[in-house]
Amino acid sequence: MQYILSKDEMMMADRKTSDEMHVPSAVLMERAGLKIADEAEKILAQVKEQRKNSRNNSRNNRTLVVSGPGNNGGDGFVVGRILMERGFTVDFVLVGGEEKTSPLEKEQILSVKAFAPEVRIADAVPDRDYAVVIDAVFGVSLSRDVGGIYAKAIDSINELRERGSYVISVDIPSGIDADTGKVMGTAVRADMTVACAFPKVGEIMLPGTLYAGKLVTAEIGITERSLCAEPKLSSYEEHEIRLPDRKSDSNKGTYGKVLLIAGSRDIAGAAVLAARAALKTGCGMVRVFAHENNRTVIQSTVPEALVTVWKENDSDETKRALADAIKWSTALAIGPGLGTSEDAAEILETALSECVERPVVLDADALNIISKNKELLKTGSSEKVITPHVGEMSRLTGLSIPEVKDDLIGTAGSFAKKHGLTCVLKDSRTVTALKDGTAVVNRNGNNGLATAGSGDVLTGIIVSLIAQGVSPEKAASLGVALHGKAGDKGAKEFGCHGLLAGDIIDAIC
Secondary structure, three states: OEEEEOHHHHHHHHHHHHHOOOOOHHHHHHHHHHHHHHHHHHHHHHHHHHHHOOOOOOOOOOEEEEEOOOHHHHHHHHHHHHHHHOOOOEEEEEOOOHHHOOHHHHHHHHHHHHHOOOOOEEOOOOOOOOOEEEEEOOOOOOOOOOOHHHHHHHHHHHHHHHOOOEEEEEOOOOOEOOOOOOEOOOOOOOOEEEEEOOOEHHHOOOOHHHHHOEEEEEOOOOOHHHOOOOOOEEEOOHHHOOOOOOOOOOOHHHHOEEEEEOOEOOEOHHHHHHHHHHHHHOOOEEEEEEEHHHHHHHHHHOOOOEEEEEOOOOHHHHHHHHHHHHHHOOEEEEOOOOOOOHHHHHHHHHHHHHOOOOOEEEOOHHHHHHOOOHHHHHOOOOOEEEOOEHHHHHHHHOOOHHHHHHOHHHHHHHHHHHHOOEEEEEOOOOEEEOOOOOEEEOOOOOHHHOOOOHHHHHHHHHHHHHHOOOOHHHHHHHHHHHHHHHHHHHHHHHOOOOOOHHHHHHOOO
16 A cells, blocks of 8 residues: 655654654755656656657757745755756746745755856746746645745746646645645646655645646655654555455355345346446355346346345335345345335345344445434444445535535545444545544546446445455455546546446456
8 A cells, every 4th residue: 555645744754754763854855856856857858859850949958946945945956956967957946035945945055056156046937938847836834825926936837837848846736735635726737746755645636636747756765664653544556456366276155145235116227237346346146135126137137146026015025035135145235226215214224233243335325315314324234334425425424515525535534433434435536434544545547437337336346345355444445446447447448438337347357
């Protein structure tokens, strides 16, 4: 897993590295500048090659470093000096003047002047074109809206980008809140952000991630040993997003039995998609508990699944059949296409009371029923995973949809901790919050996943992983990552506009 740090977590790690691990701050700054200079040099080399192969040689190969009054600005001066050492032409801007600079930044300014006495440091962005612009105006400590000369500098950087400059931000795009991703008045739109040591929350979450461009993490000497505690947020690395291993000596019983309680009168699609996804993810067997009208559809579209049906106005028989199905299962999921009728509510209550010893995934209509009776969350299994989208989360919490979207991590985390469950809050950046207060944010996927049935597929993936022996907490976050990976694979073949829920299932791997 890759840790993603908040402002305070990063500042404490920085301080611990210097104070307790005795790595001087100037060394950390030099390492950061070196990594960023390496990235800038790659872009400058590309520009040089483009000029060589083009009849239009008017594009220059100059770099502009725009620094603010702080250690982030000091990083910028290091980048500029290293590029000059490598033979590149660099111009410097210091927004706010030298009297406001930090002691470390003052040292870096002196170093630049000693290396190139002819260099003049401007106080505003020049009106000329540059191949590369280094944004070092603000770092993670920004806490209020940007205004005045700083806003003007950021706007000027964005104008240069529109004219063709490649913008690299140091650690985080200037103007982005490091804890939330919010735009603090105005912000740099970078082509690349080089995050020092660890990515920051604000460049992972929306809208900050849209401003960060390509995110590169630079090792500068602040490591996991520098952390004062385990960070609250992390994400999967690409090599970790894979299905569970299979055993050579195994049978279908080895990989668990999934019970899907899904599908109301004449609504079978959600049940079909969840069942197919569960089987494709690798569980041994799937049983669908659905309304009797759906038997033929489910059996004809998912012949691998067992089907148990319930009938309206036959409560006692429904409860007996449901209890037997739960005893058969290893893990169950409730909600896709279930509806919110009195029958559906009774089925949910019965299932929760019967599944004391089995993990349960609650999705879709199950959550809509629970939003009217939250006491149901206290019933049955202590291992619950809920998978609400922002609309369902709004109903569960009483918050407005904009309030939920404005703080996905906080909203999911508070609900998970309060109710002692795992909360998968689905949005453009899906957040899986765990009972212990930590969370996993998913970083893959695409807008093609915003299609009917996509959530049903995710439910099938998660419950299948649980049935195979993956802990509910890990199954929830890993399931989201596998869902996003499949969505990316499907989009390559069908495009984001044409991606269907069935395509996502076919791409699970």
